[in-house]
Amino acid sequence: MRYSLFGESHGPAIGIVLQGVPSGLILDMDFIQNELTRRSPGRTLMSTSRKEKDEVEIVSGAFEGRATGTPLCGLIRNTDQRSRDYAATRWLARPGHADFTSNLHYKGFEDYRGGGHFSGRLTAPLVFAGAVAKLALRERGIEVLARIRTLEHLEDTPLDPVAPDIEALRAAGRKLLPVLDDEKAEAMRDAIIKARSEGDSVGGIVECFIFGMPAGVGSPDFDENIESHIARHIFAVPAVKGLEFGMGFGFASMRGSAANDVFVPAGQGVLRTRTNHNGGINGGIANGMPVVFRVVIKPTSSIAQEQDTVDMRTGEAAKLVITGRHDPCILSRAVPVVEAAAALAMCSVPGVLA
Template identity: 45%
Template sequence: MGNSFGKLFKITTFGESHGPALGVILEGCPAGLSIDESFIQSEMQRRKPGQSKITTQRKEEDEIEILSGVFEGKSTGTPIGIVIRNADQKSKDYSHIADKFRPSHADFTYFEKYGIRDYRGGGRSSARETAARVAAGAIAKLLLQEKGISVQAFVSQVGSLKLEKAYQELDLNKTEDNIVRCPDPETAERMIELIDSVRKDRDTIGGVITCVIKNTPPGLGEPVFDRLHAELGKAMLSINAVKGFEYGSGFDGVSMRGSQHNDAFVKEGDQIRTTSNHSGGIQGGISNGEDIYFRVAFKPVATIMQDQDSVNEAGEAVTVSGKGRHDPCVVPRAVPIVEAMAALVIADYLLLSKSNKLAEI
């Protein structure tokens, strides 16, 4: 069903927001990979709630527990099982919406699909499910590091406030220097002020995350329906609150002429490169060796601390009151989620690429 992602490097996640635990089963990780638990935990810390004044105040340490697939610090080639136990559920915060549909949440659609729903924080539809993805994505990152491939994301827009610099002009290592995860300090301060003002208004705001994948070898991607950018798009659009995905020149490319947009090929040493990168590192659905870069748009968080009109399960008009602990803007905590999903895609296609040539089989 829809709880698994990937072909060879494949994850299946399980658990609910207010259940005992969340977890992931990772299949296809090659044996012999060093599994750095401290690195996985550091990735979890980047996503966890309660980390700053502009995130939800739910307190979860999100400590991982590896149950299988790792022996003496190395992957064994068997399924890796990881659980993340919930510790700070406050299910009573949601008792007031037990039979009410919250605007722009998955309450109504899950009820229509299953005839039953877990109203405690949205259950399986909660963004808390992404904790399991980050754990698996951290292992994907460890695999990519072996090949010199890096995946770095950052907040490039909050509301209408945009980071005007291109990623090539930024030091992406400064992304973690502030709580909004924007590598430009001046823009970051303005973003933090905007999010905090929205929070004080008991409202929410959306934003954009840009992701850059460097040192990807040419040749990753599968024709025709499994193009690399299509899989990246699917990965990003599977993340809660995501409303848009564009790679390379994206929608801005429509205003250019072909003579401006085409990426000319040149020979540099023993490599074929392009003089520009409007293609975003992908041509014909296959990586060309240039930087892969894309943008992901997140809507404003649907839970607001204001009364809203809605209906209940009987179709009667009701008022939904905002309660509980929620992010005023999801993008600061979504940065590691975007990186995790991107890493999972690249790791999967890296393994798939080994079956393309007879010499590599």
């Protein structure tokens, strides 16, 4: 599947054109809308007060409830813009955001309001496309589930990467703060509210699991291997600044004898591994164990505290106070986005859809 995102945060609409959707795929709109709701803003005190229902309208590529196989276009109208929040700071580059780079790249013609095309809002159509990808994967017995693994220094219950508790992950995905341990969720909520009261923001790590990837699919090729596909899609998610597979950076302090995933017979000629340090991938190809990766989401760059910056028009030093509506923590909303990116990545891996 290939996609192209369009729209700006304060324009009339945002959307996506998705190509390569299998003909005849049933487009379960309840499922799709539920995925969008998991990402939508304004559901809790912890998130931005911008209220968007994120209702998707399919304007191409569907007929009688099924995908035709022609380009599938999902459109989401923007309904709660407050563009005046941004006029006063038009030329003041927000530290950590894409105002400066997009101003250079688009030669000053960018729609700057609310981050324009770089707004986290553009992840809504990505979630729509991811939901379609999940429906295609479901028919092949593949499921993508993620949760918040850490928020600042707070960590949710670790899962066994050999056999992660799939039901617990499904249940976490239905929560406003998608973690397994409700007490930890409470502490995370307090940490978000504290950061917000201090005009600050927090980040953390999203952990994602892909179940049911058939052993042998993938490729060693440079841009066709499973890790490449995941990396490419995951780094299209704004605010992602790190990615590790399996033990990831933990390998750096291990010895081979501890790091190796020892093979064990699982009957009928099937091989399993006793550990899953490699996160279900060897040589860019699925080995049949759950695919496991973790994604670092940085603290939201738009914070309420006064910050030093530069006026991009004059080149003079300036002070910036951001008045728009922003999430003090985007982790919970990033969980369905990471799942969507992973589902789209899996649909691009050779041998999964075709």
